[in-house]
Amino acid sequence: MGTTIIIAQQKGGAGKTTLAAHLAVLFASQGLSIAIMDIDPQKSLSAWHAARQQTLGDDGGITLRQVSGWRSGAEVKRLGRDFDLVLIDSPPHGDTDAKVAVRAADRVLMPIQPSPMDYWAARQTIELANREGKDFTLVLNRLPSRGRLADQIRAMITSDGLRVADSSLGNRQAFASSLLTGLGVTEAQPRGLAAQEIRALGKEIRPEGREA
Numbered sequence: 001m002g003t004t005i006i007i008a009q010q011k012g013g014a015g016k017t018t019l020a021a022h023l024a025v026l027f028a029s030q031g032l033s034i035a036i037m038d039i040d041p042q043k044s045l046s047a048w049h050a051a052r053q054q055t056l057g058d059d060g061g062i063t064l065r066q067v068s069g070w071r072s073g074a075e076v077k078r079l080g081r082d083f084d085l086v087l088i089d090s091p092p093h094g095d096t097d098a099k100v101a102v103r104a105a106d107r108v109l110m111p112i113q114p115s116p117m118d119y120w121a122a123r124q125t126i127e128l129a130n131r132e133g134k135d136f137t138l139v140l141n142r143l144p145s146r147g148r149l150a151d152q153i154r155a156m157i158t159s160d161g162l163r164v165a166d167s168s169l170g171n172r173q174a175f176a177s178s179l180l181t182g183l184g185v186t187e188a189q190p191r192g193l194a195a196q197e198i199r200a201l202g203k204e205i206r207p208e209g210r211e212a
């Protein structure tokens, strides 16, 4: 039985698709069988996967499940049986599909940019995950290289009794540029800081019992 993780956050631009793609590549390279599911009508993760097939000539160890007209958690559960790890990229605005997927998934990963506005905007997603009794972790994304803001946001999150990953992602061009050609940053620039950050995060959230 594999693990299903939905990357959810009702705020657009938080880094959901970015996180889904880079983590999928990392975990595939560590030998996990990976499926990604794109339930965002904007289909940016699917476009990334198409670019990946162009670049590599195959899917590079990542299966994309198209789920048009998808309305139930059944597909999530089914994929969870077939793969070690299923990563679900979800749309903003907390729409119905996203809610259904949050209910069906084992865990929720929530990227947020380090600003009070983004944290407050994430409230509903946090409450949904809480209500459903989901194991969820916030991930700080696009951290500026200087300043105390990240620490302050981190303190705010933990004082609310919520879990935030120790690893965060900096604001780095490599996270965007590698996706252009369908790669993950651990493939495109494996020695760079961005790749180090993804590996550190991966170590923290890797499904238990499946050592790299």
Ligand SMILES: Nc1ncnc2c1ncn2[C@@H]1O[C@H](COP(=O)(O)OP(=O)(O)O)[C@@H](O)[C@H]1O
Binding pocket: 011, 012, 013, 014, 015, 016, 017, 018, 019, 044, 141, 142, 143, 169, 170, 171, 172, 173, 175, 176
């Ligand atoms: N850590 C990061 N460093 C630099 N750019 C980032 C980072 N995370 C996301 N981005 C950029 O921010 C924008 C929104 O990210 P995206 O993953 O599409 O968010 P979402 O899926 O939550 O809407 C994209 O242009 C993406 O390339």
Ligand SMILES: [Mg+2]
Binding pocket: 016, 017, 018, 040, 044, 089, 090
């Ligand atoms: Mg997206």
